[in-house]
Amino acid sequence: MQGGGNRGRGRPHGLLGEDTGRLRGAGGEGDPPQLRLHPLGEEVPDGHNRLQGAILKVRVPASTSNLGPGFDCIGLALRLYLTVEISTEGPPSPGCDFVVQGLREAFARVGRRPPLISVRREEAIPEARGLGSSAAARIAGLMAGNLLLGEPFGREELLNIATELEGHPDNAAPALFGGLVVAVRTERGVVFSRLDPPSGLRLALAVPEFSSDTSAARKLLPERVPFADAVYNVGRASILVAALAGGDPSLLREATKDRLHQPYRESSVPGFEEVREAALEAGACGAALSGAGPSVVALCFGEGEEVAEAMVRAWGRFGVRAEPMVLKPDFEGARYV
Missing domain, CATH: 3.30.70.890 (GHMP kinase, C-terminal domain)
Structure with missing residues (x-):
């Protein structure tokens, strides 16, 4: 698989943006989330599984795709966000939720049974309006599952999984990598290139x-x-x-x-x-x-x-x-x- 621009593999930056009204900023750098996590399958000292009590938050941007002629292959990330808090404590969320689907898929790819999770969403992306709400939710779940598993998947692997769930990469790619992304499906997976759009x-x-x-x-x-x-x-x-x-x-x-x-x-x-x-x-x-x-x-x-x-x-x-x-x-x- 190929890519371009300023994308990253492995653990993404911990970034928390400031709320500036309708124009939401990208924020500044911070440390990765400090979770009570241990290698999968190990027991913490009090005997509880590592997933019990884990709480994490993921923020995923909206995206606009096609932009006219780029059908199913061109997308641009927007400063409008879905923020999801996932906890392994509390009442479980319905399995039909796209966030839950994404998390379950991450666990299924490594042959493990996912924990019951509670999902709290801070939803700013209008649903079913052509702004990538389903891709954002699935990616939030995939990233949460990936972190709980100890990050077995790089970002490019997450893009391939998200594309399989979505059926096309035009929203999933910019939601994962930000910027302007041109992405196409091949027999080897998604091939993509990321560009920074003009600052103005x-x-x-x-x-x-x-x-x-x-x-x-x-x-x-x-x-x-x-x-x-x-x-x-x-x-x-x-x-x-x-x-x-x-x-x-x-x-x-x-x-x-x-x-x-x-x-x-x-x-x-x-x-x-x-x-x-x-x-x-x-x-x-x-x-x-x-x-x-x-x-x-x-x-x-x-x-x-x-x-x-x-x-x-x-x-x-x-x-x-x-x-x-x-x-x-x-x-x-x-x-x-």
């Missing part, structure tokens, strides 16, 4: 009141697309990465156009084209569905508040209420806090 980039979002199911959104897509549409997207996805890597906002209006998924999903996102156009008219460099939608993301070099408000007003003309957000990219990815 802001992501203006309009998050509507209605939700979208990713599996249902995928059913709207055709099994085959015209060759011309495939060529169209290859070119624009390439220019998108070049524009963000080189900090050239003049390319983004064209680079965020798409023919592979957005035209087919418009029927499930009323007013999408009008909201996108409102963002561009308000000064956005480019705009697209965030993931499978229904949120719309606009790439801005500037504050972005006017763009977000313009998108909200455009949706209002369709009788849709939406929340404006303006976020900075997250550069660190998932971490223990």
Whole structure:
């Protein structure tokens, strides 16, 4: 497996960000969490298993994926976070929770039975809005399980596991590594490259009141697309990465156009084209569905508040209420806090 940028293996940095309102910071360095943990299977002096009473916290960023033409392979981490506290004391959480799924999967990969855990979530990522909430939750569980097991998995291995659970790496990769990530699945696993997006980039979002199911959104897509549409997207996805890597906002209006998924999903996102156009008219460099939608993301070099408000007003003309957000990219990815 291959990677790039400032990613790390093994134990991630212990980073705790400051709450700055809607624009949440990445925080500063700290020590890894001091847990009452011993090598798996050993007994602590009082005879209790090492997992009893363990408490840890994981923070994982939201992400916006595709950014127009980068279907299933391009994602960007955002300073909007899911923070999860996991304890092996207290009433167990339901197994259907994505956090619990991730933790159980980590234990299953090493052939061990997971402990009963209690999960407390500080949820800032809107669910089913195209902002990577399921990927964030699964990664939180995987990282918690990995730490409880003594960290048998490196970050690249966690990415492969998360991708298997998610079905695609476009949200899991930026959630783990931060920044802008291009990732593809191969027979050897996920191959990816991480880049730092331009420091002046802001992501203006309009998050509507209605939700979208990713599996249902995928059913709207055709099994085959015209060759011309495939060529169209290859070119624009390439220019998108070049524009963000080189900090050239003049390319983004064209680079965020798409023919592979957005035209087919418009029927499930009323007013999408009008909201996108409102963002561009308000000064956005480019705009697209965030993931499978229904949120719309606009790439801005500037504050972005006017763009977000313009998108909200455009949706209002369709009788849709939406929340404006303006976020900075997250550069660190998932971490223990």
